[in-house]
Amino acid sequence: MxxxxxxxxxxxxxxxxxxxxxxxxxxxxxxxxxxxxxxxxxxxxxxxxxxxxxxxxxxxxxxxxxxxxxxxxxxxxxxxxxxxxxxxxxxxxxxxxxxxxxxxxxxxxxxxxxxxxxxxxxxxxxxxxxxxxxxxxxxxxxxxxxxxxxxxxxxxxxxxxxxxxxxxxxVDPDTHHRVAPDPRFEAALGLMANRLPDREARVESFFLDLARALPDQTFVLGGNGWSDKPLPDNVRAVGHVYTRDHNAFNCSPQAVLNINRESMARCGYSPATRVFEAAGAGACLISDAWVGIEQFLAPGREVLIAESSAGVAEHLRSLSPTRAATIGEAARRRVVAEHTxxxxxxxxxxxxxxxxxxxxxxxx
Structure with missing residues (x-):
């Protein structure tokens, strides 16, 4: 055809x-x-x-x-x-x-x-x-x-x-997979998101407010548009992350955050590309809550769900390297088996x- x-x-x-x-x-x-x-x-x-x-x-x-x-x-x-x-x-x-x-x-x-x-x-x-x-x-x-x-x-x-x-x-398993951690992207939590009008407030709530509440933790923010945004001292903005570096970004922080835009979260059933990229790389994914996420990943076993920045903070405080690796591997197996x-x-x-x-x- x-x-x-x-x-x-x-x-x-x-x-x-x-x-x-x-x-x-x-x-x-x-x-x-x-x-x-x-x-x-x-x-x-x-x-x-x-x-x-x-x-x-x-x-x-x-x-x-x-x-x-x-x-x-x-x-x-x-x-x-x-x-x-x-x-x-x-x-x-x-x-x-x-x-x-x-x-x-x-x-x-x-x-x-x-x-x-x-x-x-x-x-x-x-x-x-x-x-x-x-x-x-x-x-x-x-x-x-x-x-x-x-x-x-x-x-x-x-x-x-x-x-x-x-x-x-x-996920394309040939493109998104595990690689060695990269010091550029090491942090307790990473987020890759362009600055968009109907996402910025949610990034502020779920990520930047969280960083302010956890000054002893480090955070890495990838994506376009953040250069003129005042950020907490413990947030490292790395700008546009080229596709060749997506695996390294997902494999370096202890956990990776997904935040849907407001309209997509409201509709539900909206797994962003980065959800599958992160899962394919075996990252421990923390996602905002939206209807239908269980169709793609099992909450608590293959993905961690947070209703607010307080929920993200709770996950970070209780997340050990072993548990993060277990969740990431479970997510990787699920998407390779069902969501390619x-x-x-x-x-x-x-x-x-x-x-x-x-x-x-x-x-x-």
Whole structure:
């Protein structure tokens, strides 16, 4: 099957949290015999912050961010694909693309909208009755989402979607695995999170307030946007952590914290990419609480759950190196057995009717 995929970036994770997800899904689809062309804009300085070269398992086409001529050529090329995917949050020409890919729909192909931030999309469409994406939802053959579970599925169906299927994050064991600890990232607790408006308050509560309450402990903060944020003296900000260093970041602190953005925590069923990256590296993960986490990791045995910074502090005080290692190993075994991108690629095929049907007329 020939797949055309319009997304934010495959080759750069710079201000692009979906990069690991795209890479895992697309590499797994390629491993099942499919051919993928990924179309991405030259935007947000991502091309100068590439962290992988063009991969052998996908063709990457970069188009200009200020002129639609290159994008129109990309759409002309994509028209020949069996499966055409428009992801949310491309960041450039999103409104144009959402409508344009539907004009490529034929009896012989399938067109899918893949929402990598469904809570934000649904909130926007629900709030604005004139949002141009709203009337397009029913025209897509299917909606795939990065997460969200029943609340997101029900919301999309209520907006007219023909079908909505969560394709959750996962781990690529070849990419995310144990490595030796790195002194740059050693701490009692590590957090990797870009500074975003609907996450900052939760980072303040779960991580920075915690650091202030535990001055004898050390903390490491990775991610973009924190350089002008006043931080406690015991928090070491290391800036953007390139993909090549994710394993070292996850393997160096005694525990790693996951904090969902407010909208994703509210919807539930939203395991972030970093959850599986950390678990794949055998990290002891502490996560904020959200509905559905037990579908992915067993609380208390494979992940520690905290309702507030006080809960995180309690976990840190009681966590021995032996227990941290035991929890991390249990999480690693679980995700490798049940939550790899190979599993997710098989789900995509099954949802769309199996490999044979993907080359036949689109979903009706």
């Amino acid at each position: 020939n797949i055309a995929f319009f997304g934010s970036s495959l080759v750069s994770a710079y201000w692009n949290g979906a990069a690991t997800y795209y890479r895992g899904i697309i590499r797994a689809l390629a491993g099942r015999g499919h051919t993928v062309t990924f179309y991405e804009p030259d935007a947000y300085d991502r091309q100068t912050h590439r962290d992988i070269p063009d991969p052998s398992w996908a063709r990457v086409v970069v188009y200009g961010a200020s002129d639609t001529a290159e994008l129109e050529r990309a759409l002309d090329s994509a028209a020949r694909a069996d499966l055409i995917i428009k992801a949310s949050g491309v960041g450039v020409f999103d409104e144009l693309l959402e409508a344009a890919v539907l004009e490529l729909r034929r009896a012989s192909n399938t067109v899918v909208f893949w929402d990598v931030d469904a809570p934000a999309t649904l909130e926007r469409v629900s709030r604005d009755g004139h949002d141009p994406f709203g009337p397009l939802i029913a025209r897509y053959d299917a909606i795939f989402t990065y997460g969200g579970g029943p609340p997101v599925v029900e919301a999309y169906l209520a907006l007219g979607a023909r079908a909505c299927h969560p394709i959750y994050n996962a 991108y190979a599993h997710r690629a098989a789900e995509v095929e099954a949802i769309l009717g199996g490999q044979d049907r993907l080359s036949s007329p689109g979903i009706s």
